[in-house]
Amino acid sequence: MKAAVFEGNGKLTIKDVSEPKLTKATDALIRVKGVGICGTDLHILQVPPAHPAKLNNILGHEFTGEIVELGSEVQGFSVGERVLIDPHPGCGVCDECRRGYPDNCIPLYEECEEPGHPNTIGIFSPGAYTKYVIVPRQSLYKIDPKVPVKIAALAEPLSCVVNATEKLKVTPGQYVVILGAGPIGLLFTMLMKANGASKIIVSEPAKFRREAAIGCGADIVVDPKQEDISEVVAREMGKGADVCIEAVGPLLPLAIMLVRAGGKVLQFGHDETVKPAIPVGVMLKKEVEIYGAFIGKQSFEKTVRIMESGKLPLEKVVSHTLPLSRIHEGIDKLRKGEGLKIIIMPEDA
Numbered sequence: 350m351k352a353a354v355f356e357g358n359g360k361l362t363i364k365d366v367s368e369p370k371l372t373k374a375t376d377a378l379i380r381v382k383g384v385g386i387c388g389t390d391l392h393i394l395q396v397p398p399a400h401p402a403k404l405n406n407i408l409g410h411e412f413t414g415e416i417v418e419l420g421s422e423v424q425g426f427s428v429g430e431r432v433l434i435d436p437h438p439g440c441g442v443c444d445e446c447r448r449g450y451p452d453n454c455i456p457l458y459e460e461c462e463e464p465g466h467p468n469t470i471g472i473f474s475p476g477a478y479t480k481y482v483i484v485p486r487q488s489l490y491k492i493d494p495k496v497p498v499k500i501a502a503l504a505e506p507l508s509c510v511v512n513a514t515e516k517l518k519v520t521p522g523q524y525v526v527i528l529g530a531g532p533i534g535l536l537f538t539m540l541m542k543a544n545g546a547s548k549i550i551v552s553e554p555a556k557f558r559r560e561a562a563i564g565c566g567a568d569i570v571v572d573p574k575q576e577d578i579s580e581v582v583a584r585e586m587g588k589g590a591d592v593c594i595e596a597v598g599p600l601l602p603l604a605i606m607l608v609r610a611g612g613k614v615l616q617f618g619h620d621e622t623v624k625p626a627i628p629v630g631v632m633l634k635k636e637v638e639i640y641g642a643f644i645g646k647q648s649f650e651k652t653v654r655i656m657e658s659g660k661l662p663l664e665k666v667v668s669h670t671l672p673l674s675r676i677h678e679g680i681d682k683l684r685k686g687e688g689l690k691i692i693i694m695p696e697d698a
């Protein structure tokens with residue numbers, strides 16, 4: 350089967366690899382139907398890399414597929430069912446999983462060759478830029494096959510955003526600022542609107558993405574290269590936002606400045622190469638609550654429900670679908686800021 354393999358130094362090569370064979374009774378063999386190109390993939394393929402990955406590994410961690418074969422101990426699923434895949438599931442039995450933090454699952458981190466990172470399928474173990482992939486049973490979530498593949502392939506990023514959204518407890522009438530309108534910023538925009546935010550301001554330099562933000566529920570979009578976001582927030586929200594979501598990476602100090610007293614800030618943008626200087630005085634005087642969120646935490650069941658309900662315009666996050674043979678074209682588009690979420694359809698390759 351053809352697969353997109355990470356060969357180091359920014360190189361992603363489409364090559365023939367052998368099909369995986371099910372060996373563990375607790376695993377399932379999945380035929381990949383659709384897989385999203387993630388910002389993390391771009392970081393992995395940067396030179397030097399901005400995110401580690403296992404050398405000679407098949408990438409692709411945001412995917413949906415169909416069950417082809419089940420290990421003898423996998424209960425509750427059957428061959429042919431459509432599933433969403435949690436690419437970094439908790440083991441369910443370690444101390445962190447049992448106290449409700451499967452995103453900090455001890456073996457999930459210990460099994461990873463890179464200290465401080467979860468052993469994500471498609472980053473550190475064989476992923477979905479190919480035809481078949483093996484996943485553990487705790488990765489599987491059934492989804493109605495009526496949900497289009499390109500929507501179902503958003504499951505992993507949406508599960509992360511659902512997890513983060515729960516912390517913020519946005520209530521009707523609140524004002525929200527979102528920094529960044531990549532796929533993550535857009536998913537936040539939809540969920541904030543669904544939570545009842547009265548005004549949502551989205552700051553994003555790429556015109557294409559600002560327009561998408563309007564379609565996802567933003568009331569006001571700002572080009573931070575042309576306008577001062579602080580002035581826009583002062584004009585539109587008075588003393589500041591109730592909630593500011595950082596979906597870029599280095600903008601935590603700005604996010605703290607943009608909320609009003611008692612406001613909440615969420616750091617979601619992930620760039621470990623930056624060390625932003627926190628305005629401590631402002632933070633403590635305004636009693637700002639700062640939250641961090643990363644991968645999903647028991648949020649896949651809710652993700653399935655959101656997708657099956659059809660209530661959110663999730664299709665607005667997907668700008669292109671491409672066959673595996675054109676994955677490099679998709680990566681180039683994202684690098685040039687010409688795409689949102691690009692879904693690869695491996696079986697078309």
Ligand SMILES: [Zn+2]
Binds near residue numbers: 388411506
């Ligand atoms: Zn991702």
Ligand SMILES: [Zn+2]
Binds near residue numbers: 440443444445453
């Ligand atoms: Zn665990």
